[in-house]
Amino acid sequence: MAGLSAQEMKYEAQLAYEALASADAPGYTDKQWSILLTQAQENLVLSLCRSGMDAEELGRRAISKLIEEVTDPVIESYNIIDSAYRVILEDDYLHILKDTANQEVQVKPVSYDFLHANFENPFEAPSNKEYWRLVGKQSVIIVTNGVNLDSYKIVYVRRPKPIITVAGKSTSPLEIEGYTGLRNCELDHSVHRIIVSEAANLALAYTRNVNQ
Numbered sequence: 001m002a003g004l005s006a007q008e009m010k011y012e013a014q015l016a017y018e019a020l021a022s023a024d025a026p027g028y029t030d031k032q033w034s035i036l037l038t039q040a041q042e043n044l045v046l047s048l049c050r051s052g053m054d055a056e057e058l059g060r061r062a063i064s065k066l067i068e069e070v071t072d073p074v075i076e077s078y079n080i081i082d083s084a085y086r087v088i089l090e091d092d093y094l095h096i097l098k099d100t101a102n103q104e105v106q107v108k109p110v111s112y113d114f115l116h117a118n119f120e121n122p123f124e125a126p127s128n129k130e131y132w133r134l135v136g137k138q139s140v141i142i143v144t145n146g147v148n149l150d151s152y153k154i155v156y157v158r159r160p161k162p163i164i165t166v167a168g169k170s171t172s173p174l175e176i177e178g179y180t181g182l183r184n185c186e187l188d189h190s191v192h193r194i195i196v197s198e199a200a201n202l203a204l205a206y207t208r209n210v211n212q
Contacts, residue, residue, distance in 0.1 A: 003189025006182060009037055009196050010165040016200035025207050030166040033199070034176050037185075038162040040198035042094075044191060049095040049157055062191045066160055067097065071153045078141055081115070083126070085142050085149040092158035093138065099154040101142055107133045115143070160186045163195075 004012065010033045018025070028036065045066065048059040070090065078084040099107045110132045118124035125145065126132050132143040142149050162176035164183040173180040185192055 003185065004192040004196070006034075006037070006163050006165045006184045009163065009185065009192060009199075010034075012193070012196045013037065013199040013203070016197060017203045020200060020204045021207055025204075028203055031174050031176070033203075034162065034164045034166075034174065036199040036202050037165065037195060038160075038176055040195045040202055041160050041163060041185060041187060043198055044195055045094065045157065045160055045187070049097075058190060062188045063157055063160075064188065065186050066094075066157050067155065068092075068158050069153070069155045071151075073152055073154065075149055075152060081119075081141065081143060083144045083146045085144070086136070087140050087142055087149075087152050087154075089138050089140065089154070089156070090158065091138065093156050094159045095157040096133075096135075096140075097155045097157060099133065099140075099152065101131050101144070101152050102147070102150055106130045107142065109133050109135070 010030070013033060013036070014027075017028075045063055048063055051059065068090070073090075074088040076086045076088070078086040096109075101107055106129065108130050112134060115132065115134060126143050127145050128147075131145070131149075134141040134143070142152065162179050162183060163185050164174060164176055164179060164181065166174055167182045185195060187195070
């Protein structure tokens, strides 16, 4: 099944919003609906990632097209922390599903507070079976047990491309996040109406905030 087109999603979101809002509630433009649907889409992806994509079939199917694998990212030295390396992530990175270092070493996500509290603790330090990972801006910091980081493999969920509900005029095309032209939702059809409902609720929340 192809699911809903971007224009159909906008139409259903408008109907849901009008049913939730009062009769005199303000409407939204094509660009605003595109932004609302795009935001609702990303909210859903993040929610599925946080709840564990493998926990249910719906989650796996919904974001299957967004899963990417990188086996040869750029690795740089990171001199602020001993035995640490910065790995540059793709621009569309959103959430890490799985990563391994130096071919087979598991990677444990940790916080900066954990790092500072346990870095010199021999019972918590990185080992030859498990390194540490801290998330930075468009990069991750991998802390090893003193060895070089020679390789890093990551499976991640990328950000979905925006939903754009109208092609726009060639002289002034509707642009969302650098994309122009009519764009349908990338996610599986099974979650299209969940996105529609979320977009309608976002529209209602914005309307109420403006009216307060």
